[in-house]
Amino acid sequence: MSNTEFEAIVIGSGPGGASCATLLQKRGVRTLLVEKNDVLGGKMISIEKDGYAYDLFPHGQVPMTQPAFHQIYEELGVADEWAPALAADDPRDIIRIAYRARGWKEYREVMQGQAMEDPTPFFKLWDIPESEQERIMEFMTEMVTMEEEELRELDDVTMHDYLLTKNVPDAIYSYLAFHANASLAEAVDRVSASEQILIMQQMMLEGGGGQYKGGFGQLTKVMIREFEKNGGTLIRQNRVERILIENGVAAGVVTAKGTFRAPVVVSSAGLQPTVLKLIGPEHLEQSYRDYVAALEPGWAFTSIRYFLKEPVMDVAMYVTYSDESWWNKERYDRCVAGEIPKEVILFMVNHSFYDENAAPPGKQVLVSGTICPPDPDSTQIEGLWKVMDEQMVKLFPNIWEATERREYGGPRDISKLTRDSVLPGHGGECVGLGQIAGQCGQFKPKSKSPIPGVYFAGADAGAAGMGTHQSALSGMAVADMVVEYLGELGADRRVAAVG
Numbered sequence: 001m002s003n004t005e006f007e008a009i010v011i012g013s014g015p016g017g018a019s020c021a022t023l024l025q026k027r028g029v030r031t032l033l034v035e036k037n038d039v040l041g042g043k044m045i046s047i048e049k050d051g052y053a054y055d056l057f058p059h060g061q062v063p064m065t066q067p068a069f070h071q072i073y074e075e076l077g078v079a080d081e082w083a084p085a086l087a088a089d090d091p092r093d094i095i096r097i098a099y100r101a102r103g104w105k106e107y108r109e110v111m112q113g114q115a116m117e118d119p120t121p122f123f124k125l126w127d128i129p130e131s132e133q134e135r136i137m138e139f140m141t142e143m144v145t146m147e148e149e150e151l152r153e154l155d156d157v158t159m160h161d162y163l164l165t166k167n168v169p170d171a172i173y174s175y176l177a178f179h180a181n182a183s184l185a186e187a188v189d190r191v192s193a194s195e196q197i198l199i200m201q202q203m204m205l206e207g208g209g210g211q212y213k214g215g216f217g218q219l220t221k222v223m224i225r226e227f228e229k230n231g232g233t234l235i236r237q238n239r240v241e242r243i244l245i246e247n248g249v250a251a252g253v254v255t256a257k258g259t260f261r262a263p264v265v266v267s268s269a270g271l272q273p274t275v276l277k278l279i280g281p282e283h284l285e286q287s288y289r290d291y292v293a294a295l296e297p298g299w300a301f302t303s304i305r306y307f308l309k310e311p312v313m314d315v316a317m318y319v320t321y322s323d324e325s326w327w328n329k330e331r332y333d334r335c336v337a338g339e340i341p342k343e344v345i346l347f348m349v350n351h352s353f354y355d356e357n358a359a360p361p362g363k364q365v366l367v368s369g370t371i372c373p374p375d376p377d378s379t380q381i382e383g384l385w386k387v388m389d390e391q392m393v394k395l396f397p398n399i400w401e402a403t404e405r406r407e408y409g410g411p412r413d414i415s416k417l418t419r420d421s422v423l424p425g426h427g428g429e430c431v432g433l434g435q436i437a438g439q440c441g442q443f444k445p446k447s448k449s450p451i452p453g454v455y456f457a458g459a460d461a462g463a464a465g466m467g468t469h470q471s472a473l474s475g476m477a478v479a480d481m482v483v484e485y486l487g488e489l490g491a492d493r494r495v496a497a498v499g
């Protein structure tokens with residue numbers, strides 16, 4: 001084969017693409033990975049600059065016990081390099097949660113470990129009377145122990161509708177509404193109950209505050225290093241402009257740096273950009289294109305990175321929410337209409353807690369975020385940054401004296417860095433397509449496209465769970481499908497198809 005001919009081409013080096021490409025190459029499939037950026041990792045990108053090492057966007061790994069990446073490391077034969085910053089069973093309380101109920105003047109706080117093993121401190125935080133606690137425990141136990149079949153029945157039920165049947169106190173509803181925002185970037189009255197409960201189960205039982213030394217980008221580094229070590233070809237700064245389809249099957253890609261041929265093309269560029277932009281309309285039924293176009297995007301996250309000459313935060317993660325600050329669909333719509341809320345939820349990651357080399361000695365880097373619309377042209381982002389900054393001062397009164405520099409990010413940066421905006425208001429999604437009722441579980445878009453040899457890997461297709469974990473699971477599943485497909489093609493047709 002020439003250096004423009006491969007057995008599989010993978011578009012994009014986010015967790016979906018990188019996991020799929022590295023597993024294919026490890027299994028002996030001659031693979032080309034094409035990434036439009038110079039820096040690899042997609043939304044899971046980490047930056048090393050001026051002595052700081054941090055994630056561009058605030059990330060936490062769920063679950064911490066056996067996340068998809070660990071399984072990938074095992075198959076790659078590098079399990080000895082698996083180095084989460086904290087062990088999943090680290091006994092320390094590392095996450096601070098601050099909550100303010102309607103009517104309270106101040107926030108109250110509680111600390112928890114990576115897994116939420118004991119809800120008693122939360123009962124105190126939420127002011128749950130003793131007489132109610134047993135009922136709440138039963139409700140939580142039911143959620144945490146729900147089997148796959150029961151979850152399946154909730155694929156097209158919203159968390160809000162599920163909670164209505166359980167008659168939970170306001171504080172519990174508020175916590176789960178906040179959770180829908182912070183973990184899934186969704187509204188409580190849109191998010192799929194099965195998807196949210198699955199993530200809650202993993203978070204509570206298998207740990208939910210995970211990070212890696214060097215940031216999440218460390219995972220990309222190892223996967224891509226192994227990909228190249230095993231003979232894979234990586235071309236950076238190369239945008240795929242079109243997926244080649246010949247005689248109704250995948251035939252390769254047309255890129256800024258030339259045409260590459262292969263009988264398999266795996267795209268992690270986003271389902272909508274792939275179907276509506278990279279594959280010509282003549283190759284797909286209009287009904288499939290309409291289905292894809294009608295899928296709803298998830299929300300985005302803003303981020304502010306604070307580079308501090310002295311530490312201000314003493315825990316690994318800090319999240320704040322109130323009865324008024326989480327968003328349901330109505331609160332979101334109000335923001336989109338221009339009404340910037342007075343208070344927002346905040347999600348803060350202190351990289352220096354996880355990694356002593358995340359900042360120069362004596363300094364600290366904090367990344368904070370809140371939910372926002374996915375529209376790259378959203379005009380609300382500056383208003384949200386202002387509210388975030390005001391809240392940060394309330395939490396850390398000396399933060400401005402300590403700040404050397406701040407960086408601001410939002411859906412425009414997310415879209416520019418990762419997926420193209422191919423529909424009005426889409427592009428800056430935090431996870432990918434919305435994890436909403438009717439789009440998850442049995443209703444999740446499939447990884448196998450209608451075109452033989454074209455697959456979708458990443459957050460948009462084929463898996464469940466929190467962003468990076470489900471993207472890697474999707475990449476793993478697609479690697480299995482590709483190996484099977486190539487096997488069906490047989491050795492002759494593999495060569496003939498690319499010849």
Ligand SMILES: Cc1cc2nc3c(=O)[nH]c(=O)nc-3n(C[C@H](O)[C@H](O)[C@H](O)COP(=O)(O)OP(=O)(O)OC[C@H]3O[C@@H](n4cnc5c(N)ncnc54)[C@H](O)[C@@H]3O)c2cc1C
Binds near residue numbers: 041061466
């Ligand atoms: C602010 C923020 C906070 C988050 N927090 C968490 C968290 O706490 N926990 C968690 O697990 N997840 C979190 N996520 C979500 C997670 O990062 C994503 O769900 C995941 O990275 C998606 O992976 P992917 O492989 O589907 O796509 P992406 O990461 O979007 O990667 C797609 C890749 O394809 C490339 N590409 C696109 N088009 C082309 C083209 N035409 N040619 C070549 N290359 C192309 C892009 O450059 C990119 O590298 C967060 C995301 C954001 C933005």
